[in-house]
Amino acid sequence: MRSDFRDSAPPAFRCADLAKIYRTGETEVHALRGVDLVIPAGEILVLLGPSGSGKSTLLNILGGLDRPTSGNLFYRDLDLAAMDDAELTRFRRANVGFIFQFYNLIPSLTAEENVRLVTDIAEKPMGAADALALVGLANRRNHYPAQLSGGEQQRVAVARAIAKQPGVLLCDEPTGALDSSTGVQVLETLAEANRTLGSTVVIITHNVGIAAMAHRVFHFLDGRIARVEVNEAPIDPAEISW
Numbered sequence: 001m002r003s004d005f006r007d008s009a010p011p012a013f014r015c016a017d018l019a020k021i022y023r024t025g026e027t028e029v030h031a032l033r034g035v036d037l038v039i040p041a042g043e044i045l046v047l048l049g050p051s052g053s054g055k056s057t058l059l060n061i062l063g064g065l066d067r068p069t070s071g072n073l074f075y076r077d078l079d080l081a082a083m084d085d086a087e088l089t090r091f092r093r094a095n096v097g098f099i100f101q102f103y104n105l106i107p108s109l110t111a112e113e114n115v116r117l118v119t120d121i122a123e124k125p126m127g128a129a130d131a132l133a134l135v136g137l138a139n140r141r142n143h144y145p146a147q148l149s150g151g152e153q154q155r156v157a158v159a160r161a162i163a164k165q166p167g168v169l170l171c172d173e174p175t176g177a178l179d180s181s182t183g184v185q186v187l188e189t190l191a192e193a194n195r196t197l198g199s200t201v202v203i204i205t206h207n208v209g210i211a212a213m214a215h216r217v218f219h220f221l222d223g224r225i226a227r228v229e230v231n232e233a234p235i236d237p238a239e240i241s242w
């Protein structure tokens with residue numbers, strides 16, 4: 001059933017010959033050297049590759065936090081490469097949820113208030129309490145970040161990201177600071193958002209085991225995608241450990 005839905009959907013992202021050069025004084029770093037990829041809507045994608053191979057650079061460009069130096073990039077029919085700053089901000093607000101390694105919660109706000117920061121400005125949000133229930137934290141909504149474990153704080157960050165029902169969830173090392181069993185709980189919330197909201201989920205990780213939950217795995221090497229693996233039978237995150 002899920003694969004029919006995925007096959008019929010237009011791609012979430014398409015990019016062609018995408019390049020990113022960082023210039024600092026005389027120095028140039030070629031972070032992306034001609035990336036071609038299609039990210040089908042409604043899939044879970046994992047990006048693997050050595051440190052410095054360009055994964056975060058690509059994720060930031062997909063999310064409209066940064067711009068390519070050259071190349072084409074579309075989100076559905078939106079031409080991201082042609083957008084100015086204000087348009088990119090609107091694109092992010094309407095379509096993208098971000099999750100980073102460190103949870104970036106506001107310490108003086110409760111879990112629910114942290115989520116409400118997003119639901120207050122989103123176009124079609126679910127309630128903050130519903131988002132927290134989706135990540136299994138209904139009974140922690142009035143707790144402050146310091147009263148929550150690392151895994152619980154990351155689940156609040158996931159709730160905050162999914163509350164606006166984004167088309168795409170971009171996750172940069174979401175389990176990087178967590179132990180295996182806590183990390184798996186976070187991955188389960190991402191899989192749940194993929195299943196119930198249909199969000200396309202892109203996960204950067206150094207943990208090769210996590211690739212088993214993805215529909216597709218992109219292997220990065222030196223600013224390029226060296227290999228794409230299609231996984232016909234993604235496993236439930238509960239089966240992953242590290």
Ligand SMILES: Nc1ncnc2c1ncn2[C@@H]1O[C@H](COP(=O)(O)OP(=O)(O)OP(=O)(O)O)[C@@H](O)[C@H]1O
Nearest residue numbers: 022029030031049050051052053054055056057058
């Ligand atoms: N803002 C920046 N200014 C200059 N160089 C940068 C900047 N951001 C990234 N780079 C460089 O671009 C290259 C790709 O970095 P990127 O962070 O995309 O790699 P990565 O695969 O995500 O690495 P990691 O797994 O360590 O996070 C690296 O050489 C990095 O040093």
